[in-house]
Amino acid sequence: MNPAAKIAALRSQIEQHNHAYYTLDTPTISDAEYDQLFRQLQALEADHPALQSPDSPTLRVGSAPLKIFQEVAHRTPMLSLNNAFSEAEVRAFDARIRETLGLAEIEYAVEPKFDGLAITLTYRDGIFVQGATRGDGNVGEDVTENLRTVRDIPLRLNEPVAELEVRGEVLMFNDDFAALNVMQRDNGEKEFVNPRNAAAGALRQLDSRITAKRKLSFFAYGVGRCEGLTLPHEHHQQMAMLQKLGVAVAKQRRVVQGVAGLLDFYHDIGKLRADLPFAIDGVVYKVNDTVLQQQLGFVSRAPRFAIAHKFPAEEATTQLLAIDIQVGRTGALTPVARLAPVFVGGVTVTNATLHNEDEIRRKDVRIGDTVVVRRAGDVIPEVARVIIENRPSDAPEFIMPTMCPVCGSQIAKAADEAVSRCTGGLFCPAQKKQALLHFASRRAMNVDGLGDKLVEQLVDANMVRTPADLYRLGLLALVNLERMGEKSALNLLAGIEHSKHTTLARFIYALGIRNVGETTAKDLAKHYGNLAQLLAADEASLLAVRDVGPIVAQSVLAFLREPHNLEVIEQLRACGVSWTEVEMQAATILPLTGKTFVITGTLPTLSREAVKEKLENLGAKVSGSVSKKTDYVVAGSEAGSKLDKAHELGVAVLDEAQLLAMLNDLANFPRTEFDATTRQIGLF
Ligand code: IVH
Numbered sequence: 001m002n003p004a005a006k007i008a009a010l011r012s013q014i015e016q017h018n019h020a021y022y023t024l025d026t027p028t029i030s031d032a033e034y035d036q037l038f039r040q041l042q043a044l045e046a047d048h049p050a051l052q053s054p055d056s057p058t059l060r061v062g063s064a065p066l067k068i069f070q071e072v073a074h075r076t077p078m079l080s081l082n083n084a085f086s087e088a089e090v091r092a093f094d095a096r097i098r099e100t101l102g103l104a105e106i107e108y109a110v111e112p113k114f115d116g117l118a119i120t121l122t123y124r125d126g127i128f129v130q131g132a133t134r135g136d137g138n139v140g141e142d143v144t145e146n147l148r149t150v151r152d153i154p155l156r157l158n159e160p161v162a163e164l165e166v167r168g169e170v171l172m173f174n175d176d177f178a179a180l181n182v183m184q185r186d187n188g189e190k191e192f193v194n195p196r197n198a199a200a201g202a203l204r205q206l207d208s209r210i211t212a213k214r215k216l217s218f219f220a221y222g223v224g225r226c227e228g229l230t231l232p233h234e235h236h237q238q239m240a241m242l243q244k245l246g247v248a249v250a251k252q253r254r255v256v257q258g259v260a261g262l263l264d265f266y267h268d269i270g271k272l273r274a275d276l277p278f279a280i281d282g283v284v285y286k287v288n289d290t291v292l293q294q295q296l297g298f299v300s301r302a303p304r305f306a307i308a309h310k311f312p313a314e315e316a317t318t319q320l321l322a323i324d325i326q327v328g329r330t331g332a333l334t335p336v337a338r339l340a341p342v343f344v345g346g347v348t349v350t351n352a353t354l355h356n357e358d359e360i361r362r363k364d365v366r367i368g369d370t371v372v373v374r375r376a377g378d379v380i381p382e383v384a385r386v387i388i389e390n391r392p393s394d395a396p397e398f399i400m401p402t403m404c405p406v407c408g409s410q411i412a413k414a415a416d417e418a419v420s421r422c423t424g425g426l427f428c429p430a431q432k433k434q435a436l437l438h439f440a441s442r443r444a445m446n447v448d449g450l451g452d453k454l455v456e457q458l459v460d461a462n463m464v465r466t467p468a469d470l471y472r473l474g475l476l477a478l479v480n481l482e483r484m485g486e487k488s489a490l491n492l493l494a495g496i497e498h499s500k501h502t503t504l505a506r507f508i509y510a511l512g513i514r515n516v517g518e519t520t521a522k523d524l525a526k527h528y529g530n531l532a533q534l535l536a537a538d539e540a541s542l543l544a545v546r547d548v549g550p551i552v553a554q555s556v557l558a559f560l561r562e563p564h565n566l567e568v569i570e571q572l573r574a575c576g577v578s579w580t581e582v583e584m585q586a587a588t589i590l591p592l593t594g595k596t597f598v599i600t601g602t603l604p605t606l607s608r609e610a611v612k613e614k615l616e617n618l619g620a621k622v623s624g625s626v627s628k629k630t631d632y633v634v635a636g637s638e639a640g641s642k643l644d645k646a647h648e649l650g651v652a653v654l655d656e657a658q659l660l661a662m663l664n665d666l667a668n669f670p671r672t673e674f675d676a677t678t679r680q681i682g683l684f
Helices: 003-023 031-047 057-061 087-101 144-148 174-186 195-203 208-213 235-245 258-275 290-296 357-363 429-440 452-460 475-479 486-499 504-510 518-528 531-535 539-543 550-561 563-574 608-617 641-649 656-666
Strands: 071-073 107-114 117-124 127-133 139-141 163-171 217-227 254-257 280-287 306-310 314-327 333-344 347-353 370-375 382-386 580-584 596-600 621-623 632-635 652-654 676-680
Touching: 003 031, 003 057, 031 057, 057 208, 087 258, 087 280, 087 290, 087 306, 107 217, 107 235, 107 258, 107 306, 117 195, 127 144, 144 195, 144 208, 163 195, 174 195, 195 208, 217 235, 235 290, 254 258, 258 280, 280 290, 314 429, 333 370, 347 370, 347 382, 357 382, 429 452, 429 504, 475 486, 504 518, 504 531, 518 531, 531 563, 539 550, 550 563, 596 608, 596 641, 608 621, 632 641, 641 652, 652 656
Parallel strands: 596 621, 596 632, 632 652
Antiparallel strands: 071 139, 107 254, 107 280, 117 127, 117 163, 127 139, 163 217, 280 306, 314 333, 314 370, 333 347, 370 382, 580 676
């Protein structure tokens, strides 16, 4: 046999053994025999480098480390799911679907809800060419090399499908998680809190050889795109087809009829849950017929045809040892319960949030109490309630401090807010640290290597007072810090340097303006196009931004009124922080600019999303609630309180036909070409 044929035969043999071992759980050869085949292939590939190929199983051991993960724009967005926590919510979901489709009973495909991380796998001509994380749903990170190491992700499908995007979840089996933690402990390294966090850590390794050692698993739950293969119409059959192509899918899938079938599945899986080899946090129900799925469409970022029915949060009882006060980025004081360690929801919990002073009063929580701690998924554990009968007679009532425990500033509590806040602003080291951590976080400026311990030291040593100081750090100053060698210092400086090239949306988000989250920052960036326009914004212009209401507008204005903030922005730009700017010259002359619409009820042919898009493209703002400022309410069938409010306030109401006529008229509206030019800003 010539080397090429020998290599091809070995690859195919090894992948069959991988599939038998990792996916089917029924190995057909011993580990030693497998290792021998693997080494034979490695040796042949080393002798004939020209015969190396992206689908070779030898690549599963990982390859040379990457510097950064590249961004990947998803061609089909990666959506999330709405949640149901009760039977009533599941019944309402089914009723909505039956009513919309006019059907008496719905057939559903039902599956476990894997508690891992969403990824998408692209196959071209049957070969695995790219794997990416979900990211924000539109743009994720390229983790191809890491995913190659996941044994039940096939590197080659059983058929050379022209183009296939497989959606699914990467997770770590409980056994692999336990073994990993034993290894971490033996090596004196930090243990992972649960399999999901361990999987997330493994997936984000720049060195795929480390990922390979961490033993990740994968289950597919959907198809993103497909070309060159006729997909069956039913979701369940699509999963069966993926399985035939060699992709791992859950064994615990079923097709059921109606809401009774859904609830039976929920209870059956609930009983199985503790015996499953991997973590699940609920079940997922999907309308089985994909034609009906398309008719139902999407609301915002989640499909109407599917829902996650979550298991209830797990609870455990423990002792409340103390109540500490934590100061957050905006000065909010959060009382935190220090607990005797207790195992709940898959992790050992020693801290739990008590939210705020009112909550402590309402639940009457006192130091020394026996408390019930609750934890669901990734949410912060909370103290659910107190077991009053176990209260020691001398348990003192909690008193909220009147001075910030970190900086000694006054504590203020606004009449309309439940939280108390430290008034120290960025003078308060706690707020400063949190603001810096937010600034550097992955979705903001994405400064690799700047963790909380480091920020703690930099602020305490007075080396960093504002985010701009980060960009002035030098190697000498850094190597003098605790636990900081030259290599880590150089890596951090590289991370800081790399973060300078950013986007306007990330920059706005990084500023940490109150009430401006990632989505609002994106909306602001899109609306204003450049920083100068945003800095010059007034209330009216802010209110014209998608989803910006009076509260957000006031927060932005308050931030911009503070000279110190403008100074830091200037300094950041002077340090070389830059992005591509867009000049928006004609943005104000779209035909519906300044008009606010509310869409309610079900329209005969158009989805609400489609209407929203049409209106926004013409410059309108689409809001979720009717007020005096609303210009039009677009109402379909079963429009409820919003339509009543429109009548009450005398707001014009349009049905779909009237709206379409209006849009048709506007199509002839004289309109200047939208003039957007880009330029690079920043001094370097
Ligand atoms: S379907 C368009 N099915 O849950 C619907 N998602 O909370 C896309 N997940 O981001 C999702 N198990 O990562 C689907 N059987 C399953 C799932 C599942 C886990 C995750 C998925 C998604 C998240 C939403």
